Structure formats: C-alpha cells, structure tokens
Amino acid sequence: MGFSSVSFILILGALRLSAVDMAIYTDSLQNSWSDWSWSCTRDFANGSVVHSGTNSVAVTITNSWGAVALNHGDINSSSYSNLTFWINGGPSGGQKLRIYAELSSGQKPAVAMTILAANTWQQMTFSLVTLGVAYQTNFSRFSIQDTTGAAQPTFYLDDIYLTTNSATPPTITLTSPADGASFSAPANISLAATVTTNGHTISKVQFYNGSSLLNEDTTPPYSYTWSGVARGSYSVKASVIYDSVASQDSAIAHITVTGPPPPAPGDLSPRIAVDQFGYMPEMSKIAVIANPQTGFNATNSYTPGATLQVRTWGSNTVVYSGSPVA
Numbered sequence: 001m002g003f004s005s006v007s008f009i010l011i012l013g014a015l016r017l018s019a020v021d022m023a024i025y026t027d028s029l030q031n032s033w034s035d036w037s038w039s040c041t042r043d044f045a046n047g048s049v050v051h052s053g054t055n056s057v058a059v060t061i062t063n064s065w066g067a068v069a070l071n072h073g074d075i076n077s078s079s080y081s082n083l084t085f086w087i088n089g090g091p092s093g094g095q096k097l098r099i100y101a102e103l104s105s106g107q108k109p110a111v112a113m114t115i116l117a118a119n120t121w122q123q124m125t126f127s128l129v130t131l132g133v134a135y136q137t138n139f140s141r142f143s144i145q146d147t148t149g150a151a152q153p154t155f156y157l158d159d160i161y162l163t164t165n166s167a168t169p170p171t172i173t174l175t176s177p178a179d180g181a182s183f184s185a186p187a188n189i190s191l192a193a194t195v196t197t198n199g200h201t202i203s204k205v206q207f208y209n210g211s212s213l214l215n216e217d218t219t220p221p222y223s224y225t226w227s228g229v230a231r232g233s234y235s236v237k238a239s240v241i242y243d244s245v246a247s248q249d250s251a252i253a254h255i256t257v258t259g260p261p262p263p264a265p266g267d268l269s270p271r272i273a274v275d276q277f278g279y280m281p282e283m284s285k286i287a288v289i290a291n292p293q294t295g296f297n298a299t300n301s302y303t304p305g306a307t308l309q310v311r312t313w314g315s316n317t318v319v320y321s322g323s324p325v326a
Ligand SMILES: [Ca+2]
Pocket: 026, 027, 050, 051, 052, 053, 054, 055, 056, 158, 159
C-alpha cells in the first residue's frame, strides 16, 4: 500500500512537469488542428510575411462576417491559460476583427480585437477565462472574424499557441471551526474562511456540511453562522469558486456537537409503545393508531404528528422514520 501511494505521487509530479504549451500553428497547422474557415481565402504556407520560421497564414476576408476558424477535437482546457498569436495587418492594415471561442456544446461571446496596424507584427493574447472556455473539457474551436460586414484586406497570422496554465491556484483556509472542535447542542457554529487569490478572480466561497451546501458568501470576510445544529459528528469545509468555474477546497474540520440524548420513549407524547407481550420477541409487531368513538376508551384519541418514528426501547435508537399517509 505504501509503495503504491508513493508511486502515484511520483507519477502526478511527472505529469505536472511535462505540461507544455500546445502549438496550433508554427509553419503549418500542428497537433491535429484543422481549418474550418469561411468567406475568406487563406494560405497556410505563405512565405512572404513571416513572424518566425518559414511560413505564416495569409488571410483575406472576401465576404461579410468571414472568419479564419481553427478547430480541434475536444480539449480539456484546464491545462492552458491563454490563447496567443502574432498578427500583422499587411500593407493596408486597419482590419477590424473580433475573436470568439467555442466549446463543442456552444459558442461563447466574441471579444473585440485591436484594429490591426499596417506592416507590423503584434502579439495578441486572450485568456481562456475572457474567451469563456477556461476549465472546460470540450474546448474545440476559435474564430477570428470580420466585424465590418464587408471584405477586408489581407492580414497574416503566425505562432499560434495555447499556453500552459502555470498560475498557482488560489488557496483557501477554513479558519473556523477548528478541526476537532466541540459544541453543545443546539449549536450555533461560526464558519469562516480566508482566501489567497494568487491573482485569480474569486466568485464566491461556499460552506459545506459533508457534501451538503450550507451557504455561500460572495464578499470577504467569508463567513456563515450555521444555527441550531443538533448533536452529532460533522465534517465541514469551505470551497472557493474562482475564474468563474474552477474550485478549490479547504481542509476538512471534523467537529462534534454534544448534548443530552433525545428523551426516552416514555417521555414522548403522544406515543405508542409496542410491547413484546413477553413472548415471541422475534415476531413483527403491529402498532394500531386509533381514535375510538365508542366504548370504554371513547374519550381517548390519537392524532399523528408529521413524523412517526420506531425506536429501540433500550438505546432509544431511531430504527425507522416516516410520514403518515391518510
Ligand atoms: Ca511561422
């Protein structure tokens, strides 16, 4: 067991170290990216205006809303932070373009691009968060599109990459309650967490009891008072949601709420006790809920509450709980 655990950690470490940028275009399309452009002419082996190497992509928009679009099978974008490329406005310059990305499940809003300068290479970098495709399993396409509704002069693209997500994720610390803390029932438990953003955009902090969401807080200080907690053992944690969709959990605090046990069955009212009758203790028993109208006990009645429980007499353990049905 120990050997397996160590091996697993080493494999994870190797994977992290091997993370690299993904080339989309260098001197040709790379890594199975393919041309899904429309309403434009494009030459993926243009040799006349090149940023690096021997070739660039020459693009001429020929009709309104034409676009150079590059497509790939579903990519898990969690490994990447930015889409970056070099672009040159060619002899004319002045092209007005926008960029938008797509998941295989749908298109994301477009982002305007700076108007291209003539005969000048400039690097444009768009974060996957801005493009709406960060931390997704099905990032599949991006398009650089005309925004004028008309043909546009030739421009050039080169060195198109998805760059590795090397950013440190945020950290979150559950500052309250402490692990191992004990409370008296009914408890009002203060949950609080601090977040180190590490440059990320924080959406909110969520507080959980096990897998059940208790509450969430969008502004620091992140806190919530969990009220009226009954006796029992609980595992609570905080989770930070960042960059719209990514999350990071705090350590779990294991807490105990102590208090007197629920009253013995004899203290409950109204109640029905099913006697063992002193024989056949393994047999199933039937409890009769009655509201006699005549006879010796006509003055007695029973109205069931919202919940009926069956308890073991000695330990008072609830072995069955249900709601009465008319
Ligand atoms: Ca090149």
